[in-house]
Each structure stands twice: as C-alpha cells, then as structure tokens.
Amino acid sequence: MAALISLFMAIAISLLITRIAAEALTLTGLSRESAEFQARSAFTGAGFTTSESEQVVSHPVRRRILMWLMLLGNAGIITVISSLILTFIGTRGAGDWSLRMGLLVIGLVLIWIVATNRRFSRYLSKIVYWSLQRWTHLDVRDYASLLRLSGNYAVMEMQVAPEDWIANKPLCETHLRQEGILVLGIQRLNGHYVGAPKGGSCIFSGDILILYGRLSTLNELDSRKQGPSGEQAHEKAVATQAQLLAHEQQE
Missing domain, CATH: 1.10.287 (Helix Hairpins)
Structure with missing residues (x-):
C-alpha cells in the first residue's frame, strides 16, 4: 500500500x-x-x-x-x-x-x-x-490578455495562395483595417520577416501573414478568392465592421 x-x-x-x-x-x-x-x-x-x-x-x-x-x-x-x-x-x-x-x-x-x-x-x-x-527580473506578460484573445478575437497565420483575393496587392489597397483586421507581420518565402508592415508592403503569393482580428472575419478572408465575389465579400466585411463599431460606440 x-x-x-x-x-x-x-x-x-x-x-x-x-x-x-x-x-x-x-x-x-x-x-x-x-x-x-x-x-x-x-x-x-x-x-x-x-x-x-x-x-x-x-x-x-x-x-x-x-x-x-x-x-x-x-x-x-x-x-x-x-x-x-x-x-x-x-x-x-x-x-x-x-x-x-x-x-x-x-x-x-x-x-x-x-x-x-x-x-x-x-x-x-x-x-x-x-x-x-x-x-525574476525579466518582463513577463500575458500576451493573450494584452491582445484580448478572447471571445471572437484571435491571432492567425494565413498563407497566401495565387488565387486569393489578397494576393499581389499592396497592403494599402486591401483596406483590411476597414474590416477590423490588423497585419502584424509578413513572412516571405525567402525567410525575410517584415514586422509591422506599412501600406506600401506588397503581399505576394506564398507569403505567410500574421493577422489579428475577429476570428469569423479572418476565416472568411482566408477563403476569399479573386474576382467580383471577392470584392463583394470585402465590401460586406467592411459594412459589418462599421456596424460593430457603431454598436460599440452606443454602449
């Protein structure tokens, strides 16, 4: 025993x-x-x-x-x-x-x-x-709390395919901020990493994007393809984000 x-x-x-x-x-x-x-x-x-x-x-x-x-x-x-x-x-x-x-x-x-x-x-x-x-004398932070990774918000990696809506565009032309999406970084195929990319940074096929935003919006962006359907999906996401912001301001 x-x-x-x-x-x-x-x-x-x-x-x-x-x-x-x-x-x-x-x-x-x-x-x-x-x-x-x-x-x-x-x-x-x-x-x-x-x-x-x-x-x-x-x-x-x-x-x-x-x-x-x-x-x-x-x-x-x-x-x-x-x-x-x-x-x-x-x-x-x-x-x-x-x-x-x-x-x-x-x-x-x-x-x-x-x-x-x-x-x-x-x-x-x-x-x-x-x-x-x-x-310890080191800076230890709960990054999940800092980024508010709860509810519907998340950080996600997205690999860009040639047929994706976001492929081969400067970041400024995607207007992802209007959808409530922040691009935290871009991992290039050659191993180069672009942290906090600016609007002039181009998104190429094969890049891996580190994105922050609502999980539903991120998943939709990951499946969004080029063409009229992609533009319609972008406009819908922008409208949805505007409604959410208006609702938050009223609370």
Whole structure:
C-alpha cells in the first residue's frame, strides 16, 4: 500500500510540475496549446520538435523552465515506473490484486479531475504569474490578455495562395483595417520577416501573414478568392465592421 501511495504522489507531483511549467510558458507569450505541449515534451523527453524548440530556447525564462522540467522529468518517470511495479509485487491472491487495481484507477481519476479543473488552473495561473514577477527580473506578460484573445478575437497565420483575393496587392489597397483586421507581420518565402508592415508592403503569393482580428472575419478572408465575389465579400466585411463599431460606440 505504501508503494501505491508513493505512485499517487509521484503522478500528482508530475502533473503539478507540468501544469505550473505550462502556465509559466503561457505567461512568456506562447499559446496555451503550444505551452502545454512543450512542457509535457520536455518533462517526458519526447516530441520536442525543432521549429517549436527554437521558439522556446530563444527566450531566457523559457530555457530555464525547460531545463528544470528535463531534470525533474527523469526522476519523475523513474519514480512512477518503480512505484507501479512495487504496487503489484507481493500481492496475495486475486482479491488483493483487484483491490489495488481498483484503488489505482480511483486515485488516477481523482488526480485527473483536479488537474483539469478550470478553477484550479485560474488560481495556479495567478500564483505562477506572481512568482515570476517576484523572483525574476525579466518582463513577463500575458500576451493573450494584452491582445484580448478572447471571445471572437484571435491571432492567425494565413498563407497566401495565387488565387486569393489578397494576393499581389499592396497592403494599402486591401483596406483590411476597414474590416477590423490588423497585419502584424509578413513572412516571405525567402525567410525575410517584415514586422509591422506599412501600406506600401506588397503581399505576394506564398507569403505567410500574421493577422489579428475577429476570428469569423479572418476565416472568411482566408477563403476569399479573386474576382467580383471577392470584392463583394470585402465590401460586406467592411459594412459589418462599421456596424460593430457603431454598436460599440452606443454602449
């Protein structure tokens, strides 16, 4: 029974460590999905892809977080495996084995419920944010909150295809601001990145645009094609944005 308790403690601590690390990575600017994946990858030592790892190791706080995850992950996995083996060694008959298996399942379910609880996540996020502000000298911000990535607003990457409505046009001619869309950056095919592009920046086929705006408008723009239908869709999006602005001013 002592081995079973040790197993529960090891699993709970491992989940807590990865959750804390994911929250910390989120506060450094990573998306929540990417932060959770990177935290679990570093802790288990699996699935750490090159493109995503470059985003992590380029930031000093992220490097420090992942370094501790890698160190703790090795000890945590070994502890879980050894405790699991010891749990079922020396069982006295089928009844004892079934009892331990039942307790194991119940314990894992309870741990999972707590680990995925949203209220727990909110409290944990506040604690991690306070800790990073208290014990580090680096500027850590919740970029999701700064950009108001809630409700219908999002940041999205869009690859420009030759037949897209936006292809081969200067940014100033697209009038995307009138649709409520901001172009944060342009990733060229040759690897050059244009941050905060000006109106004279041309959008070419193959470019990857980093856009900010209402998700419904971004998705419509991604599927918008050249021709009269594209111009009509643009005019409709402009009219919709004007109505939203008028409604917001009345509130």
